[in-house]
Amino acid sequence: MGKDKLYGHVKETRNRSKFLEFCRYLSVDEVRIGVARPDLSGRVIERGLLRALGWSPGHRVDIYPHGEMLVIASAVAGRHVVGSRGELPLPASARHMCAIAPGQPLLLAALVSHDLLVIHPVSTVARLLANLHVEVIGSGYVG
Incomplete structure (x- = not known):
């Protein structure tokens, strides 16, 4: 198969990160979406996603x-722990x-x-999403 050798179903590429390659093969059922806003201390709460992941208070991440x-x-x-109310601490350096x-909205994907x-x-x-929005505007569906 030479250069085009396949590993599983993912073709090796130079310019694409491994993470993005991995995400291409996720099924819709494997991804749960939520929205949260960090508080002043940088904690976010999205209990539905934590429940889907099986992460209860005290779970280490x-x-x-x-x-x-x-x-x-x-x-x-x-190094971090899910809090007693289901909050996830986001370290200041990472934020x-x-x-x-x-207070900024965040999209969370489990x-x-x-x-x-x-x-x-x-x-x-x-x-x-900007390119998709440009398509919609240019399609004549919007004013």
């Missing part, structure tokens, strides 16, 4: 900035790296079968 998003993963010896401000929660600032979501 690690939080990793990845581009303009935060990836939260279960970790036996995780700063992803330009997350208190990748249930992979035990991950990905947090996207609404500014990133708006930018990703």
Whole structure:
């Protein structure tokens, strides 16, 4: 098969991150979506997603900035803990790296079968959707 060799169903590419390749193969049933706003201390609460992931108070997680998003993963010896009211603490350094401000809407995506929660600032979501919005405006469906 040479250069075009396939590993599973994912073709190797140079310019695409492994994370984005992984996301291409998620089924709709594996992803649950929620919206939350961080409080002044940087905590977010989205109990429905935590319940879908099976993360109860005391569950340990690690939080990793990845581009303009935060990836939260279960970790036996995780540095962060789901709070008693189901709140997730987002460290100040991670919030700063992803330009997350208190009160700013965040899109949360629970990748249930992979035990991950990905947090996207609404500014990133708006930018990703911009091309679709331009299509709608240019299609004649809108005023």
